[in-house]
Amino acid sequence: MGSLSVEVVGKFGSKEDANKLLYAPITTAATFRKSRVYQLQFDGDEGEAKGFIDRCLVDQYADEVSLDQDSYFNEYQFYIDYGMKPGALDLEKEAILSSQKGDDGNGFKLLSLKLLQRVYIFSELEISSEPFVRDVCNPAIHVWSVIDSNGRKIA
């Protein structure tokens, strides 16, 4: 069984005011970027699995792809990874799995797929992740983790 973790970032995106993410603005200057993370487990040819990623999950004109385990951006204060709770119906995941199953002659079989949205927060000053988690994530449907600038999981 093989596994791949892919982070997809919009090539044409830029850092935006982090207050756009919040219901109540903060006074510290901060910016954010978003990315998508796909974690795949598969049986079969890794090249075919990468081909599936390029074909299905990435926009060849507008996206950049990182296959590293490391985060795409650095010098962030923290980033939040959030996705659907296990057991919750993740329609996006189901649609991707269903689309992949429809392909004939794939040299690999997708065993599992995890989708995460990643939000990086950048700031010159120390900043709390709490308001961002509160306003970005929905505890009814999401699970999340917060990684600080040292790579430590802080929530």
Add this chain to the structure above:
Amino acid sequence: MEERPNALLLKFPGTNCDFETARALEASGFSTTILPIAAFKKESLNSVKLVVLSSGFSYGDYVMAGRLAQLETQRKVGDALTRFRDNGGYMLGICNGFQILTKLGLLPEGSLIDNTSGRFICKWVHLKKNNDQNAFLNGLPETFELPIAHAEGRFVAPDGAAESYVENGLAALLYHDDVNGSSSQIAGLSDQSGRVLGLMPHPERFLWDSHHYDPNWQGDNSGWGAGYMIFKSIYNTIIKE
């Protein structure tokens, strides 16, 4: 009796403007069939003159707008749409349909991504024609208005490509103002053959002058809106062939 050429409106799970688009096609003279992609067969394109991909949120816009519809179309339809165009057929993609046609490679290189604002934009916009010969636009005035409603309508292309599309007329339709960050303010794009057009604005939402946001708007006093003129232009082109 008036000849009614056949239009085929391909529908995906999440397509939600098929009824209005079919109404617009019928009003302009087409005989229209709405066909779910799952029911597509080789012979579905027989005697069809125009294929339309209407707007909506195919497959919930998952991954990116139009991607899963593109993959499903490639699986179900194969290269039948390319052959259809090469044999003289016309194709129109509206909003989500434009995104799908772009991803299918039936339009010049580029992609439609999130608006620069990062938000869904729903408003009326001023547009200008950039190609008088285009079969879908030849009946329209130089400038006109249509509504837009999209989150992923910002056209981006490889370096220098957008400018060249404007120069050579492939960018058949331009926004008058920068509404969503589109390169060279491209609102609609045609392929080299001129038989395929994709556009982000919604012509099916401006059939009659009563659709206009200004209750006193009278346009050219014909009673028809600019959206109708797009469907009528392609109807007239097909009828003359």
